Amino acid sequence: MPNPAQKLLLCILLATALPAHTHHVLGRPSYALSEESNTPPSMQVETQIGDYYVTYMAFPAFPKPGEQGRVNLYAVRIDNNAPFTGDIHFSARDDGWLDGWFPSDEELIGTQPPDDGVHRQSFIIKEAGDYIITARFESGGEPYVIDFPLRIGEPAPVGPIGIAVGIIVAVLLWVNVVKRKRRVKKTRVATKPS
Numbered sequence: 735m736p737n738p739a740q741k742l743l744l745c746i747l748l749a750t751a752l753p754a755h756t757h758h759v760l761g762r763p764s765y766a767l768s769e770e771s772n773t774p775p776s777m778q779v780e781t782q783i784g785d786y787y788v789t790y791m792a793f794p795a796f797p798k799p800g801e802q803g804r805v806n807l808y809a810v811r812i813d814n815n816a817p818f819t820g821d822i823h824f825s826a827r828d829d830g831w832l833d834g835w836f837p838s839d840e841e842l843i844g845t846q847p848p849d850d851g852v853h854r855q856s857f858i859i860k861e862a863g864d865y866i867i868t869a870r871f872e873s874g875g876e877p878y879v880i881d882f883p884l885r886i887g888e889p890a891p892v893g894p895i896g897i898a899v900g901i902i903v904a905v906l907l908w909v910n911v912v913k914r915k916r917r918v919k920k921t922r923v924a925t926k927p928s
Contacts, residue, residue: 792805797859800860829883
């Protein structure tokens with residue numbers, strides 16, 4: 735039976751154990767994985783749209799600006815599992831903060847026929863940022879449009895929430911300093927001998 739000192743030591747060791755970060759799989763860094771890898775990509779989306787069940791994958795895991803990436807899209811009918819055999823048009827646009835009010839220009843990156851049931855579209859995006867990849871196809875006279883987010887390059891160290899928190903903290907500090915100066919000034923005036 736462990737004594738209290740051993741129990742304490744065990745608790746301290748368990749509390750200070752660092753988590754293992756899984757950025758390497760099978761000895762390979764995840765950013766080096768491609769579609770030929772036996773490890774799944776970092777970006778995989780599955781959705782249902784109309785009569786189709788769609789699976790979308792982006793390779794490599796973290797595309798870098800100016801380097802080639804690839805989008806794989808697999809669409810099957812929900813009722814009979816038959817793959818979509820028509821062409822799919824792929825386009826890309828910037829996903830900025832003000833995109834809802836001032837949409838950015840959409841650039842066609844290609845039209846792909848199926849290859850063994852999978853539509854594969856390669857792309858090269860030169861600038862880092864957040865983008866929306868759009869896949870469009872038509873089936874049975876009905877249009878289908880699927881948007882997928884894609885991050886190119888490293889994310890900014892401070893995002894919109896961090897900026898908002900920083901502004902709020904700065905305003906609170908400024909208000910605190912102004913109030914303190916007023917209080918000190920009032921105290922000096924009140925304690926000034928007449």
